[in-house]
Amino acid sequence: MNSEVAVTPNERVLMVDNLGIEYRIGTEWKKAVRDVSFSIGRGESLGLVGESGCGKTTVAMAIMHYLPRNGRVSDGSIRLGGREVEELSPSELRQVRINQVSMVYQDPAKSLNPSIRVGRQVEDVFELMKVPKDEWDDRVIDILERVQIADPGRVVRRYPHQLSGGMLQRVVIAMAIASEPELLVLDEPTTGLDATVEAEVLDLISNLRAEMGTSLLFISHNLAVIRKMCDKVGVLYAGRLFAEGSAESIFTDPRHPYTVGLLRSLPTDDVSRDEAKLDTIPGTLPPLGAEIVGCVYADRCPIVQDICRKEEPELNPLEGNRTSRCHFPERAPDLPRTVAEDPPQRQISDSTLLKITDTSKTFEQEGRPVFALSDVDLSIKVGETVALVGESGSGKSTLAKVILGIHVPDEGGVIELGGDVLEDSVQSRSGDSIRSVQMVFQNPDSALNRRHSVRRIVGRAVQRLRGLGRKRAHEHTRDLLTEVRMGHQHLSAKPSHLSGGLKQRVAIARAFAGSPALVVLDEPTSALDVSVQAAIINLLSDLQAEENVAYLFISHDLNVVRYLADRVAVMYLGRLMEVGTAERIFGGPHHPYTEALLSAAPDRDEGTRIRLEGEIPSASDPPPGCPFQTRCHRKIGEICETVEPPLAEVESGYSIRCHIPIEELARLQQTTPEKS
Amino acid sequence: MTLMWVFLAVFGEAIAPFDPLGVPEDVLNRLDSPSADHWFGTDQLGRDVFSRVLAGARQALTVALGATVLGTVVGTLVGLIVGYFGGIVDDIISRILDAFLSIPLVITGMIALTALGPNTVGVVIVIGLVFTPLIAKTVRAAVLAERQLDYVSAAQLRRENPLHIMVVEILPNVTNVITVEFTVRLGYAIFTVLALSFLGFGIEPSVPDWGLAIANHYQFLTNDVWWPVLFPAAAIASLVVGINLLSDGIAQAYE
Numbered sequence: 001m002n003s004e005v006a007v008t009p010n011e012r013v014l015m016v017d018n019l020g021i022e023y024r025i026g027t028e029w030k031k032a033v034r035d036v037s038f039s040i041g042r043g044e045s046l047g048l049v050g051e052s053g054c055g056k057t058t059v060a061m062a063i064m065h066y067l068p069r070n071g072r073v074s075d076g077s078i079r080l081g082g083r084e085v086e087e088l089s090p091s092e093l094r095q096v097r098i099n100q101v102s103m104v105y106q107d108p109a110k111s112l113n114p115s116i117r118v119g120r121q122v123e124d125v126f127e128l129m130k131v132p133k134d135e136w137d138d139r140v141i142d143i144l145e146r147v148q149i150a151d152p153g154r155v156v157r158r159y160p161h162q163l164s165g166g167m168l169q170r171v172v173i174a175m176a177i178a179s180e181p182e183l184l185v186l187d188e189p190t191t192g193l194d195a196t197v198e199a200e201v202l203d204l205i206s207n208l209r210a211e212m213g214t215s216l217l218f219i220s221h222n223l224a225v226i227r228k229m230c231d232k233v234g235v236l237y238a239g240r241l242f243a244e245g246s247a248e249s250i251f252t253d254p255r256h257p258y259t260v261g262l263l264r265s266l267p268t269d270d271v272s273r274d275e276a277k278l279d280t281i282p283g284t285l286p287p288l289g290a291e292i293v294g295c296v297y298a299d300r301c302p303i304v305q306d307i308c309r310k311e312e313p314e315l316n317p318l319e320g321n322r323t324s325r326c327h328f329p330e331r332a333p334d335l336p337r338t339v340a341e342d343p344p345q346r347q348i349s350d351s352t353l354l355k356i357t358d359t360s361k362t363f364e365q366e367g368r369p370v371f372a373l374s375d376v377d378l379s380i381k382v383g384e385t386v387a388l389v390g391e392s393g394s395g396k397s398t399l400a401k402v403i404l405g406i407h408v409p410d411e412g413g414v415i416e417l418g419g420d421v422l423e424d425s426v427q428s429r430s431g432d433s434i435r436s437v438q439m440v441f442q443n444p445d446s447a448l449n450r451r452h453s454v455r456r457i458v459g460r461a462v463q464r465l466r467g468l469g470r471k472r473a474h475e476h477t478r479d480l481l482t483e484v485r486m487g488h489q490h491l492s493a494k495p496s497h498l499s500g501g502l503k504q505r506v507a508i509a510r511a512f513a514g515s516p517a518l519v520v521l522d523e524p525t526s527a528l529d530v531s532v533q534a535a536i537i538n539l540l541s542d543l544q545a546e547e548n549v550a551y552l553f554i555s556h557d558l559n560v561v562r563y564l565a566d567r568v569a570v571m572y573l574g575r576l577m578e579v580g581t582a583e584r585i586f587g588g589p590h591h592p593y594t595e596a597l598l599s600a601a602p603d604r605d606e607g608t609r610i611r612l613e614g615e616i617p618s619a620s621d622p623p624p625g626c627p628f629q630t631r632c633h634r635k636i637g638e639i640c641e642t643v644e645p646p647l648a649e650v651e652s653g654y655s656i657r658c659h660i661p662i663e664e665l666a667r668l669q670q671t672t673p674e675k676s
Numbered sequence: 677m678t679l680m681w682v683f684l685a686v687f688g689e690a691i692a693p694f695d696p697l698g699v700p701e702d703v704l705n706r707l708d709s710p711s712a713d714h715w716f717g718t719d720q721l722g723r724d725v726f727s728r729v730l731a732g733a734r735q736a737l738t739v740a741l742g743a744t745v746l747g748t749v750v751g752t753l754v755g756l757i758v759g760y761f762g763g764i765v766d767d768i769i770s771r772i773l774d775a776f777l778s779i780p781l782v783i784t785g786m787i788a789l790t791a792l793g794p795n796t797v798g799v800v801i802v803i804g805l806v807f808t809p810l811i812a813k814t815v816r817a818a819v820l821a822e823r824q825l826d827y828v829s830a831a832q833l834r835r836e837n838p839l840h841i842m843v844v845e846i847l848p849n850v851t852n853v854i855t856v857e858f859t860v861r862l863g864y865a866i867f868t869v870l871a872l873s874f875l876g877f878g879i880e881p882s883v884p885d886w887g888l889a890i891a892n893h894y895q896f897l898t899n900d901v902w903w904p905v906l907f908p909a910a911a912i913a914s915l916v917v918g919i920n921l922l923s924d925g926i927a928q929a930y931e
Contacts, residue, residue, distance in 0.1 A: 406829055426832055434835050447826035451848035464834040510830065 011042040013081060013182045013215040014063065014101075020075030021058050021067070021239075023288065030289025031074070032058050033239040037315075038232075040183065045209065045216035047230030047247065049223060051262075051529035052500075053285050055239040056219045060185050063217070064103050065093055081182060098128050102176035106188040108168035112160040118171055119156025125178045139178070147174040148204055164615050166197035170204065177208055184209075185217045190225065194391045195556055196612050199600040202229060203609070221529065223262065224602040227251050235259050238286055238296045241315060245322025255318055255329040257301045261338070265534035267563035272582070273541045274346075277339045278563070280538065281531035284499050295327070302336050303328060339538065344545030346383060348566060353550050354380040354403070354518055359413030361402055361574075370620040372398040373409070373574045377647065380518065383544065385551040387565035387582070389558065389597065393616045395574035396554045400520045403552065404439055405429055418517065435465045435514035442523040444503035448495040454481070455491040458509050465514025480509040483546075484539060501532035505539065512543065520552045525560065537564060558601060562586050567653075570594050573627040574619055576647055580654035589666035591656050592634040626659065634668060636660060717903035719893060725904050729911050731884040736915065739799050740865035746804030747865075748811055748858045755815025756842045760823060770816070773809035782871055789877040799877075803868050807861050814857045818850040852930040859923030863916045870912055886912050 021033040033055040040046045048056045061067050063078055065085050078085040080100055088096060105111045112121055122140045131139060144152035147170040160168055169189060176184055186205070190198040202225065209216060218229050226233055226247070233250040235243040235258065243256040254260045264279035283300040286292060294309040295301070301308065307327055315323045326332060361373040373395050380386045388396045401407040403415060405426030415422045417436060423429045441447035448457055458480055462473040478488055484505040495503050504524060511519050521540070525533040541564065544551060555561050561568060561582070568585040570578040570593060578591040585594060596610040612631045617623055623630045629640040639659050647657040656662065716725035758769045785802050792798035822828065823846070831841045870887030886908035893904035 404833060406832065426835060429835070431835075434833070439830070439833060441826040441830070443826065447830055449827040449845055449849065452845075461830075461834055464836065514834075 012039045012079075013042055013044075014217065015039040015079040016059070016063070016076070017079075018076035019059065019062065019073065019078060021055070021062050022072055022074045023068075024070040024072075025288070028289070029072075029074070031239065032071070032288055033062075035076070035315075036234075036236070036239070036241045037076075038234050038241065038244060040215045040217060040232075042182070043209075043213045043215055044232065045218060045230045047218045047220065047226035047233045048236055049220060049226045049233060050236035051221060051285065051531065053238075053288070054236040056221075056236055057187055058239075059236070060103065060187050060217065060219055063185060064097065064101065066103075099179055100181055101183040101185060102179065102181040103185040103187065104169070104172050104176050104189045106191050108165060108172045109160060111172050112168060114160050116159075117156065118158050118160060118163065122156070122171065122175055122178070125175050129179050143174045143178045144171070146177070146208070147171070149174075164197075165193050166201060166615070169193065169201055173201070173204065173208070177212065177214065180212055181214060183215045183217065185219070187219045188221070189218075191220070191222070195558070195600040196391060196596060198225075199602065199609060200611065202602065205229065222602070223251070223266065223530070228602045235262075240296060240325060241323075242297070242326075243322070243324045244315070245318075245320065249320055249322050253333065255322070255324040255332050256326050257303055257332050257335055258297055260332050260335045261300075261302075262530055264335075264337075265531045267534075267537070267559045269559070269562065271563065273537075273564050274343055277341065277343050277538050277541070278534040279337050279339050280535040282338055284501075295325075302338055303331050344542050346545035346548070348384045349382040351382050352379050353382045353384075353418060354378075354552075355414075355416040356399075356403070357414045357416075359399075359402060359415060360410045361398055361407055362410055365620060368620050370618075371574055371622055372619055373402065376413075376574075376576055378569055378576065378579065380550050380552060382517070383548045383550055384567065385544065385553055385565045387553045387555060387561040387568045388571055389555065389561055389568060390571035390577075391556075391597075391616050393573075393619070394571040395619075396571055397522060398574070399571070400439070400522055400552060400554060403518075404437055404520060431467070436517040437520070438465075438511040438514065438516040438518075439520040439522065440504070440507050440511045440524045443527050444495070444500065444507045445527075447507050448503060450495050453492050453494055454498075454506050457495075457506060458513060461510045461513035476513075477509075480512060483512065483543070484509045499532075500528050501535060504528060504532075504536055508536075508539065508543070512547065512549075515547065516549055518550045518552065520554070522554045523556070524553075526555070526557065533560075540564070558586075558598065570597070573617065573622055575627055575657065576655075577628065577658075578656045579647070580651075580656075584651075584654050589662060589669050591658055592632050592660075592665075593628050595669060596631075596633070626657070634660060634665075716907040719889065719904040725889075725907050728884040728889060729886070729907050732886045732889065732908065732911065733915070735883055735885045736866055736869060736887075736912070739796055739869045740803075740862060742800040743803035743869070744807065744858060744862045744865045746800060747807030747861060748854060750804065751808045751811025752815050752847075752854055754808065754812040756819055756847065758812065759816040759819025760838060760842050760846065762820070762823070766816075770813075773812055776806075776809045777813075782868065782875075785868065785872050786875065786877050789872065794877070799869060799872060803865055806868075807865065811854075811857055811861065814853060815850060818853040819846055822846050822849050856923055856927045856930065859919060859926055863919040863923070866912065866916055866919070 016039065017037050019033060019036045020031060022029040023032050036059060038046060048059065050056050058067070058071070061071070062073055063080070063085065065088070067073070073086055080096055083096070112118070119140055122143065123136045126136050126139050140156060141152045144155060149155050149167065149170055155163065155167070155171070163171070189205070190201050193201060205216070206229065208214065216229070218226060220226050230247050233245065233247045234241050235250065235256065237258050242258050243250060243254070250259060251263065254263060258281070261279065261281040265281060267278060281300055286296055294311055295313055298304045298308040305327065313325050313327045315325045316329065317323050318329055324332070356376055356378045359373060359376045360371070363370040363372055376399060378386070388399065390396055398407060402409045405422070405424065408424045409415070417433055422433055426434060455474070455477060459473050459477045462468055462476045462480070463470070466473070466476065468476060478491070481488060481490070486502060486505050486509070490498065490502065495506065498506065524540070525536050528536060537560065540551070543549065553561065553565055565582045567580065568582050569576050570585065570591060572593050577593050578585060586598070590598065596612050599610045610633055614631055617627070617630055625641040625643055626632070626645055629635055632640065636659060643659070645657050645659045647655050649655045650662045658665070716729060719725055719728070754769065754773070758766045784806055788802045789798055827845060828841060831845050836845070873885045873887035874891045876891065889908040890905050893901070897905055
């Protein structure tokens with residue numbers, strides 16, 4: 001891909017020099033970005049990567065001259081096509097934004113006006129470009145076709161809420177490229193999207209870039225996405241550029257301890273939780289505007305030396321045309337592991353803990369039934385981790401809520417816990433079964449009462465679930481905090497004073513308050529940064545070994561699933577499509593749907609990508625026959641459209657719902673080159 | 677400004693230069709224009725307008741405050757219940773609230789007070805109940821949003837009873853909405869109380885009251901006797917503006 005783009009290094013589309021940005025908090029100006037320099041040549045793509053709070057978006061906003069009212073550029077310069085952004089008059093700025101640079105934001109639903117039809121909003125762009133009115137219709141259709149929207153005539157008449165997230169992001173990208181800008185700024189453009197949709201949007205961006213020669217500034221926390229999309233990468237930390245270089249060099253041979261740490265904290269293909277713990281980055285980001293003597297990373301760096309605490313390192317040039325803001329870049333590759341201990345030993349017993357039989361859940365929406373779950377059969381053993389994977393809308397969360405008793409399943413289904421039938425609703429369950437099944441929610445900001453202290457949040461759960469008095473409950477609360485590796489100084493803190501990782505630890509402590517037998521983990525790390533995610537995964541894995549608890553782990557991150565799960569269940573449209581051990585599911589041969597999911601990961605080559613046609617069908621109107629037949633790339637014929645295949649156990653401990661015999665699938669999938 | 681009126685409501689009668697209820701011996705002092713002795717002049721019975729304005733603060737504030745507290749407490753309870761349970765409970769109670777809201781405020785008050793006769797407690801109850809549906813609707817909307825958050829599910833997962841979830845879990849998260857609503861309603865309550873007393877409902881005639889004072893003297897306006905009307909009116913305006921500023925400040929502080 002990169003070779004197709006003609007890069008002329010002398011033409012700089014964007015030059016950022018010693019940029020400093022401040023925010024006014026109260027009456028003080030605090031530095032959010034310091035001394036950041038980079039440039040993007042024509043046709044080049046630069047990725048800015050870093051964890052939340054590192055200043056990625058702030059830099060992008062400054063480039064667009066969109067800083068919020070309490071922000072200002074305090075030092076340095078930003079030049080777009082040779083012109084200083086800060087010195088542009090309002091009308092010049094308008095022209096620059098129309099013709100030279102466009103931005104795509106993270107949440108497409110928020111970038112479009114919900115009460116105006118999509119077509120009209122795209123027309124606005126052409127109006128600004130002073131295109132004659134009679135050409136608008138054609139130009140709109142044209143540009144929507146360019147972003148591979150299949151039926152643009154239909155889409156223009158829709159309102160934003162009638163379109164899916166992936167479709168909306170295409171519309172926003174279409175608006176951004178309509179004026180053929182020199183530079184496209186993309187701020188986490190795929191973060192809210194499903195992996196399969198993300199893969200398509202990323203392909204689209206690469207194709208457009210190759211076609212139009214647009215330069216990209218691509219901002220993301222997702223290292224794999226940046227690696228796939230960018231020629232050059234800048235690593236931001238606490239508002240400083242820590243390292244810059246070609247994507248290849250940054251990711252395969254990093255020369256800054258932070259970059260090394262980030263890459264190591266990602267779970268990889270070949271290691272599972274029983275083989276090694278994930279490496280983490282201890283500590284937290286310094287607060288905004290903190291005045292630190294020496295290197296800002298010193299407190300978290302495993303190879304910190306005396307000089308690091310006295311002198312801030314320069315952005316030193318290294319061989320291979322790259323830089324690193326470190327006194328000892330040559331030592332970074334041999335960084336000692338921060339988590340040295342061996343993974344905890346655990347035993348999965350053969351006794352079944354949870355058994356779900358024939359469970360369905362039908363919601364009613366505007367008088368029409370919505371089949372959220374259909375005849376689910378699943379069992380979880382004592383101490384085991386079962387992962388649920390599938391696109392959004394596949395019924396993962398509904399299944400979890402049925403198990404927890406928040407949703408009452410349809411008649412006929414049976415859920416047994418340790419051999420006893422569980423009551424449908426949490427209200428009618430016994431104290432013991434309530435204690436035994438608990439949950440960690442996706443977003444700790446929503447899951448923790450923001451008006452209550454940590455002591456109260458965890459303490460109340462201990463009181464209720466263990467039936468302890470106030471004093472005993474308090475002692476137990478302290479023990480629980482120790483168990484989730486939190487200091488007791490946080491006891492009286494409110495959630496808003498804790499970092500994301502600490503908040504999730506509080507939520508985990510609460511779920512473990514009554515020594516549960518099964519904890520449902522609903523995307524417990526998806527709201528967290530990479531380095532924090534690793535620590536939480538390690539914690540979950542330690543707790544499982546200590547408490548012999550079973551997990552039902554809901555996630556869209558297949559690398560995390562592969563690392564943590566013993567067994568995997570793949571869901572589609574409320575049905576289990578494939579259930580087996582993690583090794584078996586990832587190793588193949590796969591169900592065609594799983595095959596597509598796996599191939600959507602950004603670290604896969606585009607050549608082997610299986611494109612899923614269209615979107616997941618509506619659960620209120622499921623297709624006849626196999627639920628996946630409308631999008632299946634291996635559909636064999638009429639049987640798929642008329643007969644729903646059963647979930648058949650074709651090997652011991654492995655079931656699949658497909659008409660194609662497993663031997664045939666194995667043969668088919670061998671012919672396509674597959675990395676795993 | 678609001679603080680000043682609250683202070684006057686408590687101490688107004690004590691610091692007033694003349695007895696707000698008493699009539700000076702010299703009845704010739706009736707409708708005197710403002711002078712060194714009587715800063716705001718005197719009214720048709722020769723009473724000191726300045727003293728009566730100071731003393732009137734208590735009447736306006738206590739009645740309005742009582743009514744608003746009553747409306748807020750009942751409204752919050754109804755809003756919590758409706759927002760938390762939703763479904764059929766919400767449908768039924770919300771329609772009843774809508775029905776109440778469709779009746780004009782002052783007319784309801786007048787009818788109810790005609791039935792109850794002039795007494796302060798009656799005014800408090802009537803205005804409080806009239807405000808209840810407004811506050812209930814606001815609280816309901818806030819509770820509906822909170823109800824979607826996972827901490828409510830987490831509480832259900834440890835089988836907390838609905839009362840605990842409503843009062844201990846949800847209520848602290850909607851207090852900001854309630855406080856703002858309270859101050860806004862307080863401003864309206866003052867208007868309503870004074871409008872009713874201006875119309876002659878709910879207040880015994882001898883009590884120093886701004887609305888009553890205006891009602892008793894506006895017919896003299898044509899004779900260039902502006903002071904017994906202007907000063908109580910200015911008092912009303914300054915109090916209501918003060919309270920509105922206060923509510924804006926509170927709303928901003930919560931953002």
